[in-house]
Amino acid sequence: MANKKLILQIDFRSGLPIYTQIVNQVQAQIASGILQPDDQLPTVRALAEELRVNFNTVARAYRILDEARIISTQQGRGTFITESLPPKATERLRREALEALTQRYLSEALRLEFSKSEIRQTINDQLKARNEANEPKE
Amino acid sequence: MANKKLILQIDFRSGLPIYTQIVNQVQAQIASGILQPDDQLPTVRALAEELRVNFNTVARAYRILDEARIISTQQGRGTFITESLPPKATERLRREALEALTQRYLSEALRLEFSKSEIRQTINDQLKARNEANEPKE
DNA sequence: AATGCATTGATACATTTAGTACAATTATGG
């Protein structure tokens, strides 16, 4: 299941940027189940050649999808569909995501035998530092 | 004590090079005492297979650690943790490890648009929960 | 026409993978 040909139809006259069309169609194929988690996408250069497009354009599309956590681009390795996220981030799912993230962090920190006060201290310091550097909100 | 399984968690999506992640985690585990002088690390090929990574990538990490005198790679024999660093250096490594770990955690959490108070709350809740479950220490 | 912006293209680069060969050490079998 990890090998599957990605078929995209680019309309060069549509007015829509090419990278947007790539983003949309990959998203659609994931939503429809054609593309599944861990599937590997074509390399930026391979897809670019197939679409007769500059590989930077494909890279841009991949970067957008990566930032949206839809795919995972890995330098030197390739590009893969990530585990499917719930389409709607309900409040409960949001909370679960943060709890999972925090649990991984604390498990690792405690495994490395950092004390709870050290952890609290570091968290506070860094949050404070980010306050001063960026928008002091919250 | 010279036999101990090295457990590394590589995040292929983190953007950090794989060899850097290996370096950081080995350093952290030495600083925390999980890995001790004369402990043998997995062979480059064994660790590579476990991490699903090319053995050159592991070799690169080992070479960096070797150049930093943190481990000793010995052709034909294996790689071993060197004698312990001065406590000063160990403490610095420990601190850096926690700061790096925390930074990654906060960056991810903030990127997902969790508020600082949400983060603080979740950290506190989970630390409290771990207190009650295990030995309430510190 | 001029300016500014978004898109695309060109180029150099960092990382990872792959393959091969080699040297040093250790394990094995006679």
Add this chain to the structure above:
DNA sequence: CCATAATTGTACTAAATGTATCAATGCATT
């Protein structure tokens, strides 16, 4: 004990892959 094989790290080359940066292009607004 010795010869040989297997293990282990090292070195090197080449190719694949995504990344970063800036230039060129086209288009809209002024």
